[in-house]
Amino acid sequence: MADDMIIVCPGQGAQAVGMGKLWTETSAEARAVFDEADAVLADSLGAPLSQICFDGPAETLNRTDVSQPALYTAAIACWRGLSAQLGLAEGEAPIVAAAGLSLGEYSALHIAESFSFADGLKLVALRGQAMQAAAEATASSMVALVGADEDKAQAVCDEARADGILVCANFNAPGQVVLSGDVDACKRAETVAADQGVRAVALQVAGAFHSPIMQPAADALAKALANVEIAPPSVPVWSNVTAKPHADDADSI
Structure with a gap:
């Protein structure tokens, strides 16, 4: 029997051409996950999801509308393949907790x-x-502040916002806060941060994720979630919003 496991699933940005391919070549369980994904998504992506994951091209895989289902599928395929390799039947894995970065929380909740x-x-x-549609509707981006605590990041954000949209979106770790907003505000944030002795790194993302610019996407997702049967997680799953485990009820998820 395997030791206790904590499962951590990746978020958008971790995608790479070829991901999951080796698992499908060595694990029938992993192959079945990609087969199901291809059937569910049909031709909605312009090509089978498995083909995009295994063969690219990278510019297609990196699109927000493709990378999110691709990463979710690859994560679950890897998990099913690993479980089979360890001789663990479904529901028998000794998982004590699960988490995922942004999109990865969906993978963790399925597991x-x-x-x-x-x-x-x-x-x-x-x-x-x-999210792709929201990003295309407003030119937007994200900037990571390295070496800034929460107060310093908020000060940079407040000064750079002007009449635009700019928020502290991700508190990744002590000393690393990500700002998210319209392109002009993000550019101003780089200048303001430099003036205050804070290193600013512009992120290569499609839009201002985790910001008010994504509100149309949040509204669309809320409607879809209302029609999905959600059960309390079988193990504690940490929330990206609260940094605490979800409560044992579907509404909190």
């Missing part, structure tokens, strides 16, 4: 049996489409 693979895939596909 914790909160919803089916197909329901989760449909949700993340819609999430990716809605």
Whole structure:
């Protein structure tokens, strides 16, 4: 029997051409996950999801509407393949906790049996489409501040915002806060941060994720979530919003 496990699932930005391919070549369980994803998504991406994951091109895989269902599928395929390799039947893995970065929280919740693979895939596909549309509607970006605590990051944000949109979006670690907003505000933030002795790194993202610019995507996802059967997680799953485990009820998720 394997030792106690904590499962951590990746978020958008971790995608790479070829991901999951080796698992599908050595694990029938992993192959079945990609087969199901191809069937559920059909031709909605312009090509089978497995083909995009395994062969690219990278510019297609990196699109928000593609990378999100791709990462979710690859994460679950890896998990199913690993479970089979360890001789663990479904539901027998000694998981004591799970978490995921942003999109990865959906993968963690599926592993914790909160919803089916197909329901989760449909949700993340819609999430990716809605976020892509929101990003295309407003020129926006994100900037990481390295060496800034929460107060310093907020000060940079307040000074750089002007009449635009700019918020402290991600508190990744002590000394690393990510700002998210319209392109002009993000550019101003780089200048303001430099003036205050803070290193600013412009992130290569499609839009201002985790900001008010994504509100149309949040609204679309809320409607979809209302029609999905969600069960309390079988193990504690940490929330990106609260940095605490989800409560044992579907509404909190």
